[in-house]
Amino acid sequence: MPSEQTRRILDTLRAVPAGRVASYGQIALIAGHPLGAGGARDVVRILASMSEQENLPWWRIVRRDGAIALSPGNGAELQRTLLLREGVVFDASGKVAEAYFWTIYE
């Protein structure tokens, strides 16, 4: 069973609108986690093991610099495809433009 904090993260993840992306640290911050870099790890672990069973939009989570976090061959290609399908655009370096990052105000 997920802890209270974990559920908060799960909830925050589900709040990310389609066509938008969010960083691990951002999710942690919104979920009220001890932040910086440590909190992001929680998001990572949670997504890494529970994304499938929890019905989470794991593909909308990217690194703070906008790059896909997954290793190539481990789902990175799939993630990129899913995001493109939602209207997210990648720049020449294979990163998502900052403009696509989610903000809690909308």
Next chain:
DNA sequence: CAACTGACGATAG
């Protein structure tokens, strides 16, 4: 129950 595992991120060099 102990060990293992990381989809990160900030900072320093």
Next chain:
DNA sequence: CCTATCGCCAGTT
């Protein structure tokens, strides 16, 4: 600009 390190700790095996 890039690489290397360190911190962080729940969830899975």
